[in-house]
Each structure stands twice: as structure tokens, then as C-alpha cells.
Amino acid sequence: MHPSDIENMETQEKRKDMLYSHVSVDCVLLGISEDQLSVLLVERSDVDGNKIGFKLPGSLIYDTETLDEAAYRVLNETTGLKRISLKQFRCFGSPSRTKNKDDLQWLENALKLNKVSRIVTVAYLALCKNTRKFNPSYKYDEAQWFKVDQIPHLPFDHKEIIEAAVQEMRAWMEKEPAIVFDYLPSKFTAFQLRRTYEIIYNKEMDVRNFHKKMNSLEYVVPTDDIQDGVAHRAARYYRFDKVKYNKQRSKFNKN
């Protein structure tokens, strides 16, 4: 066990009596792996510690915590990330979501409760950086990216949640274009930005029109950096200017 795990466990123990065992949050963390839209899933173990598959990273909420705080806690426990945008997008609360006996059994073991009643879950969404190897001090040491069209069997209604999340992601990006930059590195090429859009929308985009559009966005600013050591003309790096973004947004929203 990694030293910091003990610390985490202690924190959890201290707060355990304050777990509110009726409402959970689940995070659909979308990213890109091998040029395809992917979701980060964590490994699930049975009572004996055997790995029995994957699930969305999630948690019951604590009594003192808002839903957003719980979601950020889960995000951080899973990826170590902190400052990215998380959006609450839907609440899943069908009584039949825990109808599968194995899922229910697992829940009762995991939560150390005799009888788990219905759990309503609030689903959150983020587009997040593809941190390749997660810091083992985080709660889950096994987190893996799965392409959204190759999702393994998942417990509860997690598959349905992921499907809804992919739809929601596209709508969210229209409203709040800044979220792509949660995914991209701080310096990125026009190609990277375009590819990200293409993968999320699952649609090719015209290169020239894309450049034109990008240049019209004041908040995507060219830097003096260019690529190095590539076997073709070097691409320019751009960066996201948050201040300019907020200005342009507020101007836009006044109408």
C-alpha cells in the first residue's frame, strides 16, 4: 500500500459516519485515446479484492458536501486534476437502476451497509486531459480509458449515463467553447484543436474554414513558438487566453 493511501483511508474513516447513503455522484470523464472519444473508467473489486470489471468513478456524497464538491472530489480522486470544468448534466434515479442482484450485492459490500436502498445519482461531465499514468496516491490505482463505442459491461445504468454524456458534451461545447482547452495542453497547434473538435463531433472539418474561424476568435492567440524537429513545415503553437475569452463571452451574452 502506498503511504498516502493510509492518509486517504484515515480521512475517509473520519467522515464515514457522515456519508449520506441515498445520493451519489458519478463522473463521466471524457478524453481522447487513439484518436477516439473515450471515457475514463475505474476498476471494481469484489469483497475478496478480485477485480470484477469497471465502472464510472463515483461516490456517495458526504452530509456536509454540495453535489458539486462531491463531483470535484471524485474527479480529483480519479485523476489528480482539480481545475477543470465539471458540469452537472442529469440525475438518474430510476428504482430499477439497482435491480441487478450482483450490482446490489457489490454495493452493500463496498459501502459496508446491510441494506442498500435506492440510490439516486447525479451525473457530471468533463472533458479532461489524458494524463497517461495516474498518480497511485489517488484513490483508484486502476483507471483506464475506454473508447465510447467499445464500452465493456458496466454495473447499474452506467452505460446509459455515458451515452447521455456524449450527447451532452456536444451541446455543452457549443455553449461554452472554452472547455476544449481543459483537454488540450497549454500550447497547442491548429491541428490539435481541429482534431479535438472532429473527434468530439465525429465529423471532419474543412481545414481552411477552420483556420478562418479560429483566427476570428480573439481568445485563441498565436504564440511565437513553433514545432521543432518535425519532418515537414513546422506548425505554430497557439494558446488560450482566458481573460479575452471572458470578455468576448460577456459581450456576446449582453444581447
Add this chain to the structure above:
Amino acid sequence: MHPSDIENMETQEKRKDMLYSHVSVDCVLLGISEDQLSVLLVERSDVDGNKIGFKLPGSLIYDTETLDEAAYRVLNETTGLKRISLKQFRCFGSPSRTKNKDDLQWLENALKLNKVSRIVTVAYLALCKNTRKFNPSYKYDEAQWFKVDQIPHLPFDHKEIIEAAVQEMRAWMEKEPAIVFDYLPSKFTAFQLRRTYEIIYNKEMDVRNFHKKMNSLEYVVPTDDIQDGVAHRAARYYRFDKVKYNKQRSKFNKN
């Protein structure tokens, strides 16, 4: 007490042990009164039956019920309406939403529970017909429309929920234009449709451009009916064609 109230109470008694006292639904039923966007609120009584103000129509969920079912139940108990679109738009779950002592006291009385813990509420939204007088067999005999910029003091975070709902309403109408027809009568004039938009968006619209736009929508079809007995040129009635709407939508969504 109205005879049907007894029936309702019996139904409630039967199901009482199945109330899931951790999650509720609240419905923001928007409509128009006196040419202004308004919300339907129901009267709230204290333990002695004294009326102590208004609140959003809402309810704890039953164990056997999905969230959507609970929301439709509340809609129906409040207005008698059944077949309108309700949209789940956000979950409100801050632990501080029940921080007001009076609100908490009221809750405990209303729910006949000794100790109410945190309640997470799932907020729903609808644009609904302005049924002027509600059938007294419905659960609340006092329901009133309040203009959204003249909301009285409300318990919990209901004011915040209404504000979020108004924003959401506009976004929803862009995505799903059909919902205005939940509000309008089955035959309506161009003026009524335009006024409805103007009030919801709080913005005047050009008459000619509106007609042009409306005529381009295949699913708004002119009928042969025209107004009768008005002291000016009679307006034509239009109707909403749901079949054509779905066709046009699915065509649009394929791209």
C-alpha cells in the same frame, strides 16, 4: 373537504411507508399571466392549517417511482394536466438548502417525520397552459400564478430554482421548438405565437420576419378557420402538426 380529497388521502396513506424521504422533485410550471412570464406556486400551510405563503409544487418521490413519474404526478396533482413536456433540468442538493429553521420545522410537520435529514431535489420544468381555475379535486386547491419578477418570499432555494428555470426555458425552446405548443391552444393565431415568444424571451420581434419564419416551418400549418367577431381584419388560425414536426426534426438531426 371535497370528496375526492378523501380518495387522494387514502391513496397517499397506502403509499406512505414507501415514501423515499431523501429525494424530492419540484416543478417549475411556467406560463403567462397578464402578458408576463409567470410561475405557478402552491399555498403552504403550517401545522395548524394557517396559510403561510407559497412554494413550488413538489413532492418526495415514492420508492417505486422514477423521477420522471414523480414529476408528472406533481404536475397532475397541481394542474390536472397530463400530456405536456416536462424536462428535468437540474438537481439542487446543497446541504444548506434546508438551513432555514422555519423551513425545516415546516418540512418535519408536513412529512410527519421527527428528523428530516438533507433532501436533494430534482427540478423539472414545463411551459404549461394557463388553466385559469384548477379543479378542486387536485391536491392543492390554492395554486396561483406569480410573475417571475414578482416572486414572493419562498422557502428553501425555490427562488434560485425558478431563476435557473427561466434561463433553461429559453435554451430548451431553441432545442425543442415544439414546447410552445404545450402552452398554446390547439388553434392559435400568428399573434398568439409571436406574443408567446416575445414574453418568454422578453424581447420584441419583428412582425414580418416572424411571419416569414413561421411560414417556413412546415409543422405550423394554416387552417381554414379565421377569427370571428373581431373589430378588425380577422386573423387566421394555425395548428401544430406533430407528425410533420417529428419528420423535420429527425431530418435535421441526421447531419
Add this chain to the structure above:
DNA sequence: CCAAAAGTGTTTCTCATACACCCATGT
């Protein structure tokens, strides 16, 4: 000099906006 990706302009079409007058009807 060749392969490989970067970068750049013009035309066309659609859609939103702005704007003013005649029409039908009841009193």
C-alpha cells in the same frame, strides 16, 4: 528533390435583420 503536413482566399448560399404600407372588418 521528394514526402508530408502547414497554411492561405475567393465564391456562393443561407439566414437574420431592418424597414413601411395596404387590407379586412366592426362600429
Add this chain to the structure above:
DNA sequence: ACATGGGTGTATGAGAAACACTTTTGG
């Protein structure tokens, strides 16, 4: 005949979409 609201057309500008060639660099 007049008051009242219903209904119509045209011109302009902005932004989306379609489309092909030259530039730069490493090997």
C-alpha cells in the same frame, strides 16, 4: 369613414460552406 389590428416583400450584411494550390522542412 375611421379605427383597429392583420398581413405582406425587398434589400442588406454576416456568417457557413465549398473548394485547390503553394510553402516549409527533414530526410
